[in-house]
Amino acid sequence: MARPKDQDQQRAHVTAAARRAIVKHGLAHVRIRDIADAAGMSPGTVTYYYRQLDDLFQQVYEDAADRFHYQRAHAVEQHVDHASKLAAAIDAGLPRGADDELCCLLYEFSPRARRRPDHAALRRSLYDRQAHLYEHLLDAGSDEGAFTLALPATEAARNLVALEDAYGYHITARTSVTPGQARAYLLRYASHTTGVDLTRVTTAQNDSP
Structure with a gap:
């Protein structure tokens, strides 16, 4: 054995x-x-x-979800100021390119959520965890006076995750949106929401090739 x-x-x-x-x-x-x-x-x-093939599929999904929750939270923790933390979260939530394997996998699983309660539960859990991370970052920045929120933190957090999902799909589908453009759009939205110009913030992930 x-x-x-x-x-x-x-x-x-x-x-x-x-x-x-x-x-x-x-x-x-x-x-x-x-x-x-x-x-x-x-x-x-x-x-x-x-x-069972479904057991294997669930493990594959959990590996992909790990990147967008636990690994993203770790990337955020590498920064001190609130603006850098938020920018790091945005950088970690987008595909690195059209062939980003884990992102492609998540989009493969998405249609099943409409028909499979187990897949819907996995998708909902990932969305909620990502939104909670953004909400925590926005609330923390607001509480310490670093951000002046134009929207409730919960609403802004959910919008950020929804925008990531949408732009991520277009990146992996090779439409007209590039990773750089998607990052810029998200940073501008986050800047409007927080009252801080996040487009000037750089992170280690963004600087890497």
């Missing part, structure tokens, strides 16, 4: 292969064989680690 550590590594390998297969074939069309081929293993080995 494989040791727990080895099993964890194998499960992570299968999950990574599932991400690649979903991006390549689409969530509606991907099959166990596609995932097995991407992982370089047999279909039986895939089902050994994930007996």
Whole structure:
């Protein structure tokens, strides 16, 4: 029997292969064989680690959601002033490009939320966590006098998440919106909302290639 550590590594390998297969074939069309081929293993080995395809799909979704909640919160914590924290949250919420794997995955899962209660619950949880993070940043900045909010923090936070979702879709769909344009639009909206010019703020993520 494989040791727990080895099993964890194998499960992570299968999950990574599932991400690649979903991006390549689409969530509606991907099959166990596609995932097995991407992982370089047999279909039986895939089902050994994930007996149900939906269990694997849920793990894939949770990996994607982790980036836009926990990793984003960590990116925010690297900054001290309120404006930089808010700009860092915006930077961490947008796709890095049209081929951003985790963003593409989230958009693959979105249509299922209309028909699957379990997928709807996952989507709702991610949205609520992201909105709560923005609301906390806006309230904290307002409480300390750094922001003068033009809208209630809850409303502004939900708008920011909705704008991210919309622009993120256009980026991954390769329409006329680029990551740089989406960032500029979000920063201008946040600037109007907070009374602070966030377009002049730079973050480590924005400075990186």
